[in-house]
Amino acid sequence: MKLNILYIRPLREIIEALACDSIRITYINKTSYFEQKELENNIEKIKYIRANLENNFLISNLSLLWVLCSKLKNEKIDVILVNAIRYLPAILLYKIKFYRSRRPLIFVFSHSPFTFKNKFKSKISLFLIRKHSDGFIALSKAQARYLKLNGIDNIYVIPNTTSISLLSGGENELYYExxxxxxxxxxxxxxxxxKRKSQHVAIEAIKILKKEYKVKNVCLKLIGGVLDIKYKKHLVEYIMKNGLTENIVFTGKLNHETVLNIVKESDIVIFTSTLEVLPRAIIEAMALGRPIIATEIDGVVDLIKNYETGILIHPNDCFQLAKEIYNLIMDKKLRREISIKANEYVKEYCSHEKIRSLLYKFYIETYRKKENTYDHK
Structure with missing residues (x-):
């Protein structure tokens, strides 16, 4: 049976994971992730429709509703994947015409760590999920536990992923360097x-490495765009005040390929964030065979088993971070073992085949439950 999926504001990696001979993806987004030639060559698997999905709630839903009703009114859709709860109003209005056929099923998921952190926003989100969706795709086990405790029963844990080129790569030669x-x-x-990414903890750890562990020849590259200008200014002032200008580099926002190349050439990857769902940066570092040190928080612990697939530290603990960096620098065998195990683990846990299989099972199980519910009625 061919599964027809409508995907609202998708991630490219998820499209790549799902699109196959048995699954056709129609995705709606402001911009296309694929060149026109790629779409033409995969017309049986992937279709792109443009919509103005901005942050403005009203504009996004009106634009989405117009696209759904004008361009998809005759399409057969089995599942709608909604990658943001705020798009549910447009989806619900569109689904009215499918009421008698009990399709399509609506599966919601959220990559934002803030969806359930704000009390008011969380209540609204939980209400919409409970009343107007058929299931929730949790990206992490912690997210699934939270939803279960708040009355959401139909949940499947389907992890984030990365590109097939990373997941299919062989052992990295830098394992042995x-x-x-x-x-x-x-x-x-x-x-x-x-602030929630806690770059100040990483910077402080470099200072401790230099002062306490006498490691002078170290360079930390902080890769990413600036979301908090005041925080960045504070970091720069601290770096200059403590003589770390030769040890800390802000690269700014870089294209994805450049980021991957820098990660691939690194010796150690760190991740000091205090709030995440399931960070793709860690998945990519593991796929590239980099030993990683990360904070022990929800989502991260799904990927990192301490001293097996990575090293876990307490949030905001710059002293522990400095110590673990030093241990990795000094222990070639440990770096190699962690790198290999991380690489093997992420290629299985986040594989495209696994994600396709889990989504297909979720659809079949949910569809059967709904059929039984209607039969009883």
Whole structure:
């Protein structure tokens, strides 16, 4: 059976994971992720429709509703994947014409860590999910637990993923590279510059490495656009005040390919964020075979098993971060073992085949439940 999926404001990696001979994806977004030639060559698998999906709630829903009713009124759709709860009003109005056929099923998910953090926003989101969706796709186990505790029963944990080229790559040659005393130790942190990403913890750890562990030849690259200008200004002032200008580099926002190349050439990847769902930056670092040190928070612990697929530290603990960086610098065997296990784990846990299989199972199970419900009625 061919599954026809309508995907609202998607991630490219999820489209790549789902599109196959048995699944056709129609996705709605402001811009296309694929060149026209790519779409033409995959016309049986992928279709793109443009809509003005801005942050403005009213404009987004009106634009989406117009597209749905004018361009998809005769389409057969089995599942609607909604990658933001705020688009549900337009989806619900569109679904009215499908009421008698009990289709399409609506599956909601959210990549934003703030969806359920604000009390008021959380109440509205939970109400919409409970009353007007057929299921929720949780990206992390913690997200699934929270929803379960708040009365959402039909939940499937389907993790984030990355490109097939990363997941299908072989062992990275840098697994075996030995760090010598005069080598420049390259550390990378990929994240927007904002307080919850806690770049100040990473910077403080570099200061401790230099002062307490006498590691002078270290460079930390902070990769990402600036979301909090005041926070960035504070970081720069601290770096200058403490003589770290030669050790800390802000690269700004870079294209994805450049980011991956920098991560691939790094010795250690760190991640000091305090709030996440399931960070793609960690998935990509693991797929590239980089040893990673990250904060022990929800989502991250789905990917990192301490001293197996990475190293976990307490949030905001710059001393522990400095210590673990030093341990990795000094222990080639540990770096190699963590890199290999991380690479193997993420290629299985986030594989495209697994994501397709889980979504298909979720659809079948949910559809059967609804059929039974209607039969009883």
């Amino acid at each position: 030995e760090l010598k005393g005069d080598d420049l130790i390259k550390i990378v942190y990929v994240a927007h510059i904002e």
